[in-house]
Amino acid sequence: MKITFIGAGNMAEAIFAGIVKQQVGAASDVCVTDISEERLEYLSQKYGVGTSLDNPSAVADADVVVLAVKPQIFPTVWPEIAEAIKPDALVVSVMAGVPSTTIADGKPIRIVRVMPNTPALIGRGAAGIAAGEFATETDLQLAEKLMGAVGVAVRVEEEELHAVTAVSGSGPAYVFYLLENMLAAADRMGLEKGIARELALATVMGAAELMKESGEEAEALRNKVTSKGGTTAAAINTMIKRGVGESVVAAMQACAARSRELADG
Numbered sequence: 261m262k263i264t265f266i267g268a269g270n271m272a273e274a275i276f277a278g279i280v281k282q283q284v285g286a287a288s289d290v291c292v293t294d295i296s297e298e299r300l301e302y303l304s305q306k307y308g309v310g311t312s313l314d315n316p317s318a319v320a321d322a323d324v325v326v327l328a329v330k331p332q333i334f335p336t337v338w339p340e341i342a343e344a345i346k347p348d349a350l351v352v353s354v355m356a357g358v359p360s361t362t363i364a365d366g367k368p369i370r371i372v373r374v375m376p377n378t379p380a381l382i383g384r385g386a387a388g389i390a391a392g393e394f395a396t397e398t399d400l401q402l403a404e405k406l407m408g409a410v411g412v413a414v415r416v417e418e419e420e421l422h423a424v425t426a427v428s429g430s431g432p433a434y435v436f437y438l439l440e441n442m443l444a445a446a447d448r449m450g451l452e453k454g455i456a457r458e459l460a461l462a463t464v465m466g467a468a469e470l471m472k473e474s475g476e477e478a479e480a481l482r483n484k485v486t487s488k489g490g491t492t493a494a495a496i497n498t499m500i501k502r503g504v505g506e507s508v509v510a511a512m513q514a515c516a517a518r519s520r521e522l523a524d525g
């Protein structure tokens with residue numbers, strides 16, 4: 261199976277590095293394109309993948325074409341490759357906010373859309389995958405396998421990709437924002453930066469792992485560590501009073517709404 265990545269940015273690198281590392285595909289079967297010769301040289305040296313500056317010839321023999329350019333580059337790139345892609349090839353798009361109907365433009369192309377996130381860079385990603393109109397069960401399984409090489413991959417309907425963007429696509433930024441503010445507070449309390457960072461990171465990862473392993477709901481776990489009149493209660497009550505919960509909900513709704521706006525052009 262030959263896989264060609266159009267656009268060799270961070271997201272493409274994360275995915276094909278995972279594919280090669282997890283032996284989902286051989287480096288010799290992966291080809292990546294970009295406009296930067298230097299970038300391609302670096303990727304070829306590091307992963308042993310094939311590279312090309314020529315998009316149409318790079319897709320000509322591909323069984324899977326992964327669209328990994330920025331969405332605003334898509335209108336330039338697609339006309340040059342659309343005719344060159346084999347009729348039976350699968351198109352996997354990681355581009356945020358470009359509907360499969362825009363890519364297909366009325367043609368019966370098999371498309372799977374993927375909404376990944378940046379922890380894919382370390383093999384801990386969370387991706388939603390959605391079938392376009394003509395994608396088959398086999399196509400979805402293949403996309404699951406490819407994205408499974410860099411983390412968790414979950415099937416959703418294409419319309420749900422807006423919500424996936426709000427949960428996991430943009431999600432890492434919410435966690436970074438929380439950490440940013442936890443560390444700012446720790447600094448004000450005089451805790452040494454390195455110590456605070458180590459503790460805060462272990463806390464976020466430990467809490468997530470605890471929730472995953474216990475299978476318990478977030479609220480139940482929170483209640484377990486919040487004794488009446490205690491220190492955690494003082495913190496949580498302040499968050500409740502200041503509307504942190506409502507802010508998170510509003511933020512995610514704004515994210516999904518923006519995702520819809522971008523998709524509608």
Ligand SMILES: NC(=O)c1ccc[n+]([C@@H]2O[C@H](COP(=O)([O-])OP(=O)(O)OC[C@H]3O[C@@H](n4cnc5c(N)ncnc54)[C@H](OP(=O)(O)O)[C@@H]3O)[C@@H](O)[C@H]2O)c1
Pocket residue numbers: 266267268269270271272293294295296299315328329330331333336337354355356375376377378429
């Ligand atoms: N990063 C994320 O968290 C994330 C999450 C979900 C979805 N995505 C989606 O993933 C896609 C890639 O994101 P990214 O962060 O990896 O972006 P990126 O780093 O900008 O990668 C895109 C690459 O494509 C190259 N490129 C530009 N024009 C090209 C052309 N005509 N032919 C071939 N390559 C070309 C760019 O080169 P130059 O830099 O020189 O222009 C760049 O190296 C985007 O569509 C984004 O919506 C990203």
